[in-house]
Amino acid sequence: MDIGPESYAKRSPPRPLQPETDVDAHAKLDVLCNACSQIYGHIDHCYYMYKRYGTQTKSGYMINHHESGNALILSAQEECHLCTLIVEVLDPATIENMQENERRAGTIGRDSSTSREPSYKLELHASFPPRKSKVFTSKEVLALIRGEVNLDQVGRRAEIQCSLEVKLLDGVIKPRLKGHLAVKPETAYSSTRPEARLEIEQRNGNAPYLRQNPSPSTASSSSFATARLWLDECMTKHSSTCCAAYPVGRYARPPSRLVDVGSSDGGLKCHLFLTPPNHTSIEYLTLSHRWGGANVYRLTKATIVAMCTEIPVEDLPQTFRDAICVTRKLGYRYLWIDSLCIVQDDPKDWDIVSCDMASIYSNCILTIAALWGQDSNSGCFIERDPLRTQACRIGDWRGLGLFVLSPNNELRRSLDMVSPAPLLNRRWVLQERLLSRRTLYYGPWELIWECLEIESTETEPCIASWMSHETLKSRFRNLQMRTLGGNGLGINEEYYNKEGYWSVLEIWDDIRRLYWESSLTYHSDSIVAISGITSAMEATTGISFASGLWIDFAHTELLWSVSNSGETTRASSFGTWCWSSVEGARLVAFSIHLILFRKPKFHCTIQPPGGAAVPANPELLGRKGLKIRGPLLHTVLKHRSDGTLVSQDARLPKYGYKPDIDSPDIHEVVCLVVIEWPQARRRVHLDPLGRYPRFAGLMLAPIEVEGQVLRIYQRIGFWSNDTGRKFGNGVSIEPADFKTFWLV
Helix, strand or coil: CCCCCCCCCHHHCCEECCCCCCCCCCCCCCCHHHHHHHHHHHHHHHHHHHHCCCEEEEEEECCCCCCHHHHHHHHHCCCCHHHHHHHCCCHHHHHHHHHHHHHHCCCCCCCCCCCCCCCCEEEEEEECCCCCCCCCHHHHHHHHHHHHHHHHHCCCCCEEEEEEEECCCCCCCCCCCCCEEECCCCCCCCCCCCCCEEEEECCCCCCCCCCCCCEEEEHHHHHHHHHHHHHHHHHHHHHCCCCCCCCHHCCCCCCCEEECCCCCCCCCCCCECCCCCCCCCCEEEEEEECHHHHHCCCCCCCCCHHHCCCCCHHHHHHHHHHHHHHHHHHCCEEEEEEHHHHHHHHHHHEEEEHHHHHHHCCCCEEEECCCCCCCCCCCCEEEEHHHHCCCCCEEECCCCEECCCCCCCCCCCCCCCCCCCHHHHEEHHHHHHHCCCCCEECCCCEEEEEEEEEECCCCCCHHHHHHCCCHHHHHHHHHHCCCCCCCCEECCCHHHHHHHHHHHHHHHHHHHHHHHEEEECCCHCCCCHHHHHHHHHHHHCCCECCCCHHHHHHHHCCCCCECCCCHHHEEECCCCCCCCHEEEEEECCCHHHHHHCCCEECCEECCCCCCCCCCCHHHHCCCCCCEEEEEEEEEEEEEEEEECCECCCCCCCCCCCEEEECCCCEEEEEEEEEECCCCCCCCCCCCCCCCCCEEEEEEEEEECCCCCCCCCCEEEEECCCCCCCCCCCCCCCCHHEEEEEECC
């Protein structure tokens, strides 16, 4: 669609696939306008200066481009590939402001006769390799991409490192910062871009599968070919990781219900398939999607018989229909979708299946993830401008091509980070992603592949196979595999030394951080939505998870805090020691670096829930409790005008008290000392204040029960003497402070 220069700033993100779209049409890549074709000459000039004067790094080399921003936009409309990427890296508000400045200055036309300085320039940053370093040949690059050799076998790679940064000038007011101002875009799915910068990378331009899909849709035949390529490569070459049997035998069974997707020609109807009890080798795919409040077609007690005969595909939401299409295209017959395979009006069936999430996702061949959809009606497939997603080749340097990378390359934003993508903000999805061996994401610009060995994208389908990095998904799976004994049944005791033991906590800390920063429709599902992960970790590590905490890590699991206590409420269905007991909270975990670098001292002993019976009384009937013995220190807290709480007791630190829920009634509290880090002998980089002893614990309030003399408390907050301002007077503990009590 042709967009005029005045409205280009209001361009919309990729839209759902329309019926009239030619999904297999192809765009012409690497077409450059006259201004863009001269950029390689500037890089070559910098290289000449490097060879002559030995300047290995060249920064701030300014390049004149088009006469105005509108000329840039018109060139992008005429399908100059590089101009399209330059416009894409700018946020819409910046383009609109640039157009307004040019309008006021009289430089709107492409061929403006004014002699004013252009409203923008390109700044080149270039770094060249040492002169004696090795440059890969084309055959070596192909061998690396195919995984036939590694970097050590071919030697150190020598490459040019370049980037183009867009610098703006003010068209009316005198230039600021020597006339140049860096742009910081804030467009959707680009919040992690630090500057208006385009990276230039050196590659073999003739490599197979590289930039093979300049199509206008992720529903194109070339997109499906790329997905099949990823899946086939993983199924045949990742035998020790992605194809390895799941460690625990009880997860070997398939789901009790699956959707038989039938055939696209209608010869075999789509219907609900009831898995026979003796079937253990059914190959199926799963769908990870966001309901988003959509009124989706679902399985109920009343529809189960009819759905076993036929599921009317035309009545399904678009995301389900697209997932069925993907399943057929990849050559599989069965698909698991939560709303179609769980009886939605049967709580008992929901409880059974929710406990089997680890089995369902761990044993599926592939998970299809609708990454960008706000709800089930959004679909998986999208329309896109290929020039906005593909790398642009601007020339060759020492035998390899120079490519300007697209700012919309999804691999640049790690899936381990909280993303603006709607799907990744859903708590249920975290376990769906970590438990699946392979995930195919249908993103807002392209397909993204993630398995235990690689991450890759549709526009760079092979780049990650020789530049892979350890992800949370691979770390989680490796943890499960290496904690097994040799026969697959026992636990390797050597793993549970100090380092190995705390590495489990480190992975759990990363998982919990992503989980806490995501959203959940029903707060009552807080523990259930992560139960697949916890049950998988329980089965392979032998560590018990109960009532929202790991028993072996109980001391550190208790040390969470709330950063928005003024917006929270108490969820009575959970024990107050558990992070799920505070609804609407932005949770903060206690830093595990203190545990890794300084040996802690635990001041209390904790008996897990169920190990001790809370004294029977009407108010506590049916509630679980932790039986704890530890030092209890009484104090009076004073509310300051800035909202902080200050202790009046000399035995406790003055600052550092964080309530779970703000209340003016917090005055007399009981502080439980949970953990202490003694004074360190020397300073550590990640613990620069190690010379001070640190303490942390819980703020408690007694539960008043008539006639009861036993100590029963509930948690009301967290405290620590690590306040950021000073450590205060520390903590003074006497033997008489140790008491036995219940925390409910």
